[in-house]
Amino acid sequence: MPEPSPRELPDVAVDAWSGVHRGPLRAGEWVRLTDQKGRKHNFELVPGKRFFSNKGHLEHDDLIGREEGFAVASSAGGEYLVFRPLLSEFVVSMPRGAAVIYPKDSAQIVALADIFPGAHVVEAGVGSGALTCSLLRAVGPHGRLISYERREEFADVARRNVSRFFGTSGEEQHPAWSLTVGDVAEELPASRLRADRVILDMLAPWECVDAAADALVPGGIVCVYVATTTQLSRVVETLRAHGGFTEPHAWESLVRDWHVEGLAVRPGHKMMGHTAFLVTARRMAPGERVPMKKRRPAPGAYGPDYTGPRPADVPVQAEDPVAEL
Structure with a gap:
């Protein structure tokens, strides 16, 4: 193969597993x-x-x-x-089994869950493989991504999409990736895996908090992707009540395009609004607990009508006899 000129770059090395090529289309x-x-x-x-x-x-x-x-x-x-x-373009147009995690959320997960080359990451569930592609690119060939998916038909779609993006064929897959069909709440504890990061994208992620805590190394990060406010509340309070994580951080990202033509500079008529909420928390070392918060919850936050998980430092409030009159 001829040497590239000073103004040319060679193709990306195959063993980089980037899913990217340079040079003429082939x-x-x-x-x-x-x-x-x-x-x-x-x-x-x-x-x-x-x-x-x-x-x-x-x-x-x-x-x-x-x-x-x-x-x-x-x-x-x-x-x-x-x-x-681009990867961000590929994932929104690829065949789907389950709904995909959109690029704006994948980028937040990779950045704020601090997915690094060589990391050992657990992902559940895999859906159609959109986030899987971003995670594999982030951990690189020397990292490890262990994905769990409960539904075989979704797992099949994910395998095809990941193979298509990284250019593999037949039974060949990314060397850092393994995919297990099963319930992560059962499979992860049985595997005795240790992980730097655990990413949960499922209907009831609070059911997997104990499994995530057992798998995470001290300082590791759990990142949860949920669509509704009720799911958001339940998973945040479960992480708080567990006691082995730092205070959960919850947020969402909104993306708005801008129209720019000469003096006509204004927000675009369309924007990518709510897709999901993200929650992150860090794993404490064994036997260590987060110091009690000095700021008290808002009045009524954990009132008589609240029935979810409760932090250890928040007592159950008695019924207000005045409110019943």
């Missing part, structure tokens, strides 16, 4: 076409095959061998931009 790669109205089309390049749309067709052979970042015209005059899809 057969078997996926490309992303964007038309003049911003509509997106993703497909795999196959020699001799055609891409069809309402603007005619394109020959795959006319794309293979060209450097990405070019415009091409279809047989009926439609114009398309041609690029390799």
Whole structure:
């Protein structure tokens, strides 16, 4: 293979397991076409095959061998931009079994759960594999990602999507990844695994707090992804009541585009609003507990109507006889 010129970069090393390629487009790669109205089309390049749309067709052979970042015209005059899809673009257009974790939340998980190269991470459940791709890229080939999924059909979709993104074939998978079909609340304790991070994306993550605590090393992080306020409250209070975690931090991220044309600078008409809540907490060392909070909860926060988990320093409040009159 000829040496690249000073203004060229070689292809990304295969053993980096990045899911990214440099250089000319090649057969078997996926490309992303964007038309003049911003509509997106993703497909795999196959020699001799055609891409069809309402603007005619394109020959795959006319794309293979060209450097990405070019415009091409279809047989009926439609114009398309041609690029390799980014990870953030791939996950929102890939086939789905379960709903995917969107890039704005995946980015928050990778950054604020501090997923690092070489980390040992537990993920439950795997869904369609969107977050799995981000986690695998973050831990790298020398880390480890152990994923759990209760439903075989979702696991099958995830396997195909992860293989498609990282360019594997047949039974080959990312060397850092293992996927188990089963309930993480049962499988994780039985495995006796130790992990730096535990990521929970499930209907009742509070049921897995004990299993996460047992698996996490001191200083490790549990990160929980939940969609509703009732789930948010239950998981935060369960983490507090456990006593082996720092004060949980809960948040959500909202993304708003901006329209910029000359003097017409304004927020976009569409925005990516609520998708889910994220919660993180750090594991205390064995036998250590978080110091009691000096700030008292708001009046009524843990009143008679509250029936969820209760922190150890919050007493059960008696019924207010005045309120019953």
